[in-house]
Amino acid sequence: MQPFDYYRPKDFGEAFKLLTLSDKVVYPLAGATDLIPHTRESVWKPDIVVDIKGLPGLRDIKVEGLEPCCGCAPGECLYVGAAMRMNEIAYSELVKLHWDILAQGAASMGNEQVRNRATLGGNLCTASPVADSAPALFVLEASVLIKGPNGDRSLPIGQFFTGPKENALKRGEIVVGVLIPKPPAGTVGVYEKLSRRKAGDLAVASVAVLALPGGKWRVALGAVAPTPIRAPQAEAVLNTGVDDTHIDEAAAAAYGCCCPIDDVRASAGYRQAMVVNITRRAIRKALEKLEIVDDIR
Ligand SMILES: Cc1cc2nc3c(=O)[nH]c(=O)nc-3n(C[C@H](O)[C@H](O)[C@H](O)COP(=O)(O)OP(=O)(O)OC[C@H]3O[C@@H](n4cnc5c(N)ncnc54)[C@H](O)[C@@H]3O)c2cc1C
Numbered sequence: 458m459q460p461f462d463y464y465r466p467k468d469f470g471e472a473f474k475l476l477t478l479s480d481k482v483v484y485p486l487a488g489a490t491d492l493i494p495h496t497r498e499s500v501w502k503p504d505i506v507v508d509i510k511g512l513p514g515l516r517d518i519k520v521e522g523l524e525p526c527c528g529c530a531p532g533e534c535l536y537v538g539a540a541m542r543m544n545e546i547a548y549s550e551l552v553k554l555h556w557d558i559l560a561q562g563a564a565s566m567g568n569e570q571v572r573n574r575a576t577l578g579g580n581l582c583t584a585s586p587v588a589d590s591a592p593a594l595f596v597l598e599a600s601v602l603i604k605g606p607n608g609d610r611s612l613p614i615g616q617f618f619t620g621p622k623e624n625a626l627k628r629g630e631i632v633v634g635v636l637i638p639k640p641p642a643g644t645v646g647v648y649e650k651l652s653r654r655k656a657g658d659l660a661v662a663s664v665a666v667l668a669l670p671g672g673k674w675r676v677a678l679g680a681v682a683p684t685p686i687r688a689p690q691a692e693a694v695l696n697t698g699v700d701d702t703h704i705d706e707a708a709a710a711a712y713g714c715c716c717p718i719d720d721v722r723a724s725a726g727y728r729q730a731m732v733v734n735i736t737r738r739a740i741r742k743a744l745e746k747l748e749i750v751d752d753i754r
Pocket of ligand 1: 484489492567583588
């Protein structure tokens, strides 16, 4: 593996100085579960890695109304720092309170060892179409909070992914966290992931389904397009009804939203066909959960 220098800045000023060194290839480093394998395989060739886990706010997870925000009242948004690890998110009682579908996505990632290191920010910044945190963040309509040498900005999650393994970050910028609006009371979510093995493998296809009160639905898909995507046609069908015919039509509409590729894990045709199955299954599970919520009330 090519040797590189390691720095762990304590403030953003020092971090941005390193991240913008003009004559060096510099990578932010979080859990290193993508960075080290890619460097070992010479896919990435850093001269310097900048460990961002010690920067202020990146290890916070809290509920608050922040600016720029989504219009939520204070206390209505979940902030998850970019350096929060997948298992910390999967087991967080705070996350499970209203944003459980994100906990489901985090829990489905890799294996126990990977989840103990891998961070949410790293999962987003690698920008793989299979990123297990992404479909949940799409249906929760999260914003990605970005800090850089030229200031702060935020992007809707759908604008952060710009292509396979490509994101909207500019030179020197890092993701500091995500901001997630609180869904209305009674919302339920289901994340379904299909992979070749039950644990430790990347998704062949994945779907996140969010059922909101009043019969409104949100659907997002992973691993079946150059980036994670929303499936508005499937949502439109479910918004008009959820009997068996509607469920089949919504699953077929999800199929229509896909444009997957063949790779070592599955053919494009198999991925697309499986989207029908997992979408149907996720909708049915969400309906079961809705019944339980209604029974409790
Ligand atoms: C065995 C194994 C199994 C895996 N299984 C899955 C799986 O099932 N699902 C899945 O989605 N992924 C999986 N992965 C991929 C990987 O674990 C995740 O993408 C992980 O979330 C990456 O996070 P990290 O903190 O390790 O990122 P790192 O490796 O530290 O960084 C990844 C990339 O993002 C950049 N980066 C990191 N944080 C930031 C930030 N805050 N701002 C700007 N840039 C940043 C780095 O410079 C680098 O380019 C697996 C990996 C392994 C090794």
